[in-house]
Amino acid sequence: xxxxxxxxxxxxxxxxxxxxxxxxxxxxxxxxxxxxxxxxxxxxxxxxxxxxxxxxxxxxxxxxxxxxxxxxxxxxxxxxxxxxxxxxxxxxxxxxxxxxxxxxxxxxxxxxxxxxxxxxxxxxxxxxxxxxxxxxxxxxxxxxxxxxxxxxxxxxxxxxxxxxxxxxxxxxxxxx
Numbered sequence: 503x504x505x506x507x508x509x510x511x512x513x514x515x516x517x518x519x520x521x522x523x524x525x526x527x528x529x530x531x532x533x534x535x536x537x538x539x540x541x542x543x544x545x546x547x548x549x550x551x552x553x554x555x556x557x558x559x560x561x562x563x564x565x566x567x568x569x570x571x572x573x574x575x576x577x578x579x580x581x582x583x584x585x586x587x588x589x590x591x592x593x594x595x596x597x598x599x600x601x602x603x604x605x606x607x608x609x610x611x612x613x614x615x616x617x618x619x620x621x622x623x624x625x626x627x628x629x630x631x632x633x634x635x636x637x638x639x640x641x642x643x644x645x646x647x648x649x650x651x652x653x654x655x656x657x658x659x660x661x662x663x664x665x666x667x668x669x670x671x672x673x674x675x676x677x678x
Contacts, residue, residue, distance in 0.1 A: 536592055539599035540567045550589060557585045567602055575603040643668070 532552055536559075539545045546566045550559065560571035576583040578592060578600045592600070639652050643664045651662045658665060658672075669676070 534589070534592065534594045536589065536594075537597070537599040538563055538566070538602055540569070540602045540604075543567060545599055552588065552590050552592070554589050555585070556583045556587045556589075559589065563602060569602065569604050573605055575605050577601040577603060 533549050534552060535547050536550050537545055537547050548559075548562055548566070550562070556576055557571070559576065560574045563569075563574070564571055579598060583600075639654070639659070640647050641652065641661045641664060642659045644661065646661065653660050653662060653665050660668065
C-alpha cells in the first residue's frame with residue numbers, strides 16, 4: 503500500500519519518464535548524411551550527428567574504407583579537419599564530399615631494398631659467407647650498418663671513423 507506521498511512520487515516518476523525521450527532526441531541533434539571520397543574507391547555515405555568529433559568519424563569510416571584511423575587525414579572544403587573538430591562546418595546541400603587521404607606511418611616510409619635485420623648480440627659477428635651478412639653487420643658504437651667501412655679484425659666491429667676516434671682509448675698506437 504502506497505500512501506499519498508508515494509502515489510505522488512510514482513506519478514512524478516512516470517511523467518518524467520515520458521518526457522525523457524524528447525530530451526534525448528534534442529540532445530542528439532540533427533543526423534545528416536555525409537559523403538566521403540577515398541581516391542581509387544567509390545564514394546560512400548555515413549549518417550552522423552553534427553556534434554560528432556573527427557576522431558570518432560575516423561573510427562566509423564575505417565569499416566567502410568579499410569584505412570586505420572591513425573593513417574587518415576580528412577579534408578573538407580580545402581581545410582584539414584583536426585581530431586577535436588566536429589562536423590558542424592559540413593554543408594549537406596553543397597554536395598561536397600569529405601576527402602579521406604591515406605598518410606603512411608613510419609613503417610610505410612622505410613626505404614631500401616633489404617628489410618632491417620636486428621642483430622641480437624652486438625659482440626658477435628654474423629656467420630661468414632651467410633648471404634647478405636656483409637651489409638647486416640652493425641657498429642658497436644652507433645649501431646649503424648657498416649658495409650665495407652666496418653673494422654672486424656680482433657672483434658672490434660666499429661666503423662672506420664669511430665675507430666679513428668677511439669683507437670688510443672682502446673690501446674692502439676699509431677706508428678709513423
